[in-house]
Amino acid sequence: MKRSKLLILGVCMVFVLSLLAACSQDNTKNNASGASSEPSETQQATGTESQSAKEVKITFFNTSAEINTVFENLFKVYKEEHPNVTVELIPTPIGGAQIEKFQSLLASGNPATVVNLDAGTIFQYKDKFLDLEPEKAKYEDLALTGAIDGALLDGKFIGVPYSAQGYGLLYNKRVVEEAIGGAFDPATIQTRSDLEALFKKIEATGKAPIMIHGADWSLGSHYQGLAYSLQSNDVETNRQFVEDVKNGTADLSTNQAFNGLMDTLDMLKKYNARKSDPLVADYNKDSADFAKGEAAFFFMGDWSWAVIGPLEGRDNEFGILPVPISDNAADYGNTQVAYTEPKLFAIDNSGSTPEQQEAAKxxxxxxxxxxASQKAIIGESGLAMPYKNLKVESSNPMSSAIAKYVAEGKTVNIGVTNYFPADWWAKTGASMQKYLVDKLDRAGLTKEIQDYWKSTAGK
Incomplete structure (x- = not known):
């Protein structure tokens, strides 16, 4: 009996030990796979570190082509600080086939993770981008008053503004002051006649008064784009004006702002440094010649500092004037410079993984x-950023000059162009080029532009 009890006890002990061994093996497996239902703090930390160390590659599609190299260098710095993330640049040429390249990436099912695109293009493809509403409050805290509201597209936050830019008639202060024999006060130029009188003084010194860059993006988007923005200082009113042009209830041929702008272009053409070959459109050469004093004025924006800033032998002091559209100083546009947040960072939502999207944010x-980024964008590239508490001061005298107009409320909001079709500036810019070389008269130009808009009605 005693022996029988001992035997039973022994069998039970073996059974218990077997169960304990099995439980131990199961726990070991669970811990190894990270599937334990109640991991310790150490296990949680290890899991987080493992997740954060996962390699992620994102691509960056850039249409600020003049600073391709700046972005490439920034991505190397980011890699050093975030070794698990690789950012690959998809560059584009200045003004050339940028939208077509973006479209081809979408069509191929291999879209860029992050894009730096015109707000209008992002609006056109808004369904392809991630809704950034959860990020909005953070950027509102970081940004200058109104900057995030200005970046909204139909009230939605799908793109983060990174630069604020202005454009108009850049001027080389040395050339202008040599022509007038003293200090130049830009406030003295408030009408078209004021500007032409100054041009005549500059021409008398043997210098070209104005450089017109003959590319379609400059003539179509920037110059002609003013016509729609100058209808009023309200973007929604200007959007309605364009709709009226589309359906034929508004006529550019009788529109004061449009005709005033074209009258000014006629005057600029007469004094153009490139009038013997207006469509040569060499952006680097035009920028360099202006910066070194071959022309007193340059119809361009403060972004040109990316080319001008590093030049050897350039002049040092530059400013900006609005493009006057009449001889009445009180007319809207005569004393206001064009100002916008032209480029937005957006995140793909059509082919990117959740890991890529989080890395992109x-x-x-x-x-x-x-x-590091502010040094590159502000200090090196000379762009302005619409944010508070920046760590870097601008090296761009053109941006500084535009900032004065902004501070005084003397700006033209060109946000209406955000809602235009992606090809509007290329199609109508081609018509502007024909007008620049006198292959079209005013009536022909107006008809081609209006025909374009009518072709987009209902789209």
Missing amino acids: TFIEWLITSE
């Missing part, structure tokens, strides 16, 4: 807030 925030 962190990357964009770094581009906006890090000192």
Whole structure:
């Protein structure tokens, strides 16, 4: 009996030990796979580190082509700080086939993770981009008053503004002051006649008064785009004006702002440094010749500092004037410069993984807030950023000049162009080029532009 009890006890102990061994093996397996239902703090930390160390590659489609190299160098810095994330640049040429390249990436099913695109293009393809509403409050805290509202597209936050730009008639201060024999006060130029009188003084010194860059994007988007923005200072009113042009209830041929702008272009053509070959459109050469004093004025924006800033032998002091459209100083546009947040960072939502999207959010925030990025965008490229508490001061005298107009409320809001079709500036810019070389008269130009808009009605 005693022996029998001992035998039973022994069998039970073996059974218990077997169960304990099985449980131990199961726990070991669970811990190894990270599937434990109640991991320790150490296990949680290890899992987080493992997840954060996962390699992620994102691509960056850039249409600020003049600073391709700046972005490439920034991506190397980001890699050093975030070794698990690789950012690859997809560059585009200045003004050339940028939208077509973006479209081809979409069509191929291999879209860029992050894009730096015109707000209008992002609006056109808004269904392809991630809704950034959860990020909005953070950027509102970082940005200057109104900057995020200005970046909204039909009230939606799908793109983060990274630059604020202005354009008009850049001027080389040395050339202008040599022509007038003293200090130049830009406030003295408030009408077309004021500007032409100054041009005549400059021409008398043997210098070209104005450089007109003959590319379709400059003539179509920037110059002609003013016509729609000058209808009023309200974007929605200007959007309605364009709709009226589309359906034929508004006529550009009788529109004061449009005709005033074209009258000014007629005057600019007469004094153009490139009038013997207006369509040569060499952006680097035009920028360099202006910067070194071959022309007193340049119809362009403060973004040209990316080319002008590094030039050897250039002049040092530059400013900007509005493009006057009449001889009545009180007319809207005569004393206001065009100002906008032209480019937005957006995140793809058509082919990117959740991991790529999260990496893209962190990357964009770094581009906006890090000192390394601000040094590159503001200090090196000379762009302005619409944010508070920046760590870097602008090296761009043109941006500084535009900032004065902004501070005084003397700006033209060109936000209406955000809602235009992607091809509007190329199609109507081609008509503007024909007008620049006198292959079209005013009536022909107006008809071609209106025909374009009518062709987009209902789209």
